[in-house]
Amino acid sequence: MGGGCGADTTPPPPHISGPLGSALSSRYGARPVVMVGGLLSGLGFLLGAFATSLFHLYLSVGLLAGLGWALVFTPSLGAVSCYYPTRSSMATGFAMAGASISGLALGPLTPILLDTYGWRGSLLLLAALSFNLMVAGALFRPLEAPNPPSRPPISRKQGGLRSLLHHGPFLRYSLAFILVDAGYYVPHIHGAARVLEVGCDDGGAGLVMAATAAADGVGRVVSGLMASHPSSSLLRHLFGWSVLTGLSLMLFPMGTSFGGLLVLGLGYGFCAGAVVPLQFTGVAEVVGDGRLLHAMGLMQMFESVGSLMGAPLAGWLRDLTGDFKASFFAAGAFLFAGSLLILTLPSFFHSTRRHDGVLDPVSKGLENPSVPLSAPN
Structure with a gap:
């Protein structure tokens, strides 16, 4: 975390190799792919502990461990949707x-590990922790996505990654979250520096960011519970939370004391956390559950553009203006722009969920395999 306060509560950004995780999971199932991902992430940290140059760390911790995380993340989310098709929002929220719990745990633990074992020893311990992902993956129960008897099977051509590139609503949904992610990560990267900027010490900055991470976790659960109600419109919930997140970002520069920034951090964390589970379950509202896994992987690749762009842009604005006010205003504007794109989706005003919470295949042809993917625009 920026500002030298030591704790890092930044949530994991989208993975550019998300489509690889979704494709492998569709072919081999979530269990083996997650286990291989755990192996690669552990090996990445293990090899990083013996690095002799920064380039070696790029290859091991950056490339290898990052690839492993991508193979864990996308199949895991897809498995949650398969296991709980009628309560996917709630299950995804939990x-x-x-991620928030691990951020809270590793934030204060990492500086202790560095002081006690050094960076090489810390990477070895993180490798041991990552290898446990193989155990978690082995516990996944093989389960295919439910396909109602009345619904024709979806062919590879209809459900593949390439066909999604011609799906207008999916592309708009992905663009919405490219914009959202351009602002979403700014407080996690520069929030501590903003707290220090108003005169607080490292301890105060760490407390604000820890409180933000805790509120983030609560927001994920609460929004998942709210959106799991059969009569609720998931995309409307998502739009509302995105707007509130953008508003909280624009209010963040108004905090000029520790107490004010703590309250604003709690508000931002809760609203930003509420967006996360709805973002992924909302993909099924746009493309249908039969194409969910491929769409999630491809969307993560698109999102990585926004997540990589936002923090450097915020830093550039800080250097240009002398403080972080413009950075947070711009971040909020990105959230608002992404929220407006959600309004253009066909299923925003006509929810595709039936009374039992399952996707309704007749709305706009979004889940009917006989309708070409490029049809709804």
């Missing part, structure tokens, strides 16, 4: 809350 699953994604784990």
Whole structure:
């Protein structure tokens, strides 16, 4: 985390190799892919502990471990949707809350590990922790996505990655989250520096960011529970939380004291956390559950553009203006722009969920395999 306060509560950004994880999971199932991902992430940290140059760390911790995480993340989310098709929002909220819990745990633990064992020893311990992902993957129960008897099977050509590139609503949904992610990560990267900028010490900055991460986890669970109600419109929930997140970002520069920034951090964390589970379950509202895994992987690749762009842009604005006010205003504007794109989706005003929470295949042809993917625009 920026500002030298030591704790890192930044949530994992989208993975550019998400399509690879989705494709392998569709072919071999989530269990083996997650296990291989755990192996690669552990090996990445293990090899990084013996690095002799920065380039070696790029290859091991950056490339190898990052690839491993991509192979874990996308299949895991797809498995959650398969296991709980009628309560996917709630289940995804609980699953994604784990990222916040790990951030809270590793934030204060990492500086202790560095002081006690050095960076090489710390990477060895993180490798041991990552290898446990193989155990978690082995516990996955093989389960195919449910396909109602009345629904014709979806062919590879209809459900593949390439065909999604011609799907207008999916492309707009992905663009929406490219914009959202351009602003979403700014407080996680520059929030501590903003707290230090108003005169707080490292301890105060760490407390604000820890509180933000805790509120983030709570928001994920709460939004998942709210959106799991059969009569609720998931995309409308997503739009509302995205707007509130953008508003909280624009209000963040108004905090000029520790207490004010703590309250604003709690508000931002809760709203930003609420977006996360709905973002992934919303993909099924746009493309249908039969194409969910491929769409999630491809969307993560698109999102990585926004997540990589936002923080450097915020830093550039800080250097240009002398403080972080413009950075947070711009981040909020990205959230608002992404929210407006959600309004253009066909299923925003006509929810595709039936009374039992399952996707309705007749709305706009979004789930009917006989309708070409490029039809709804």
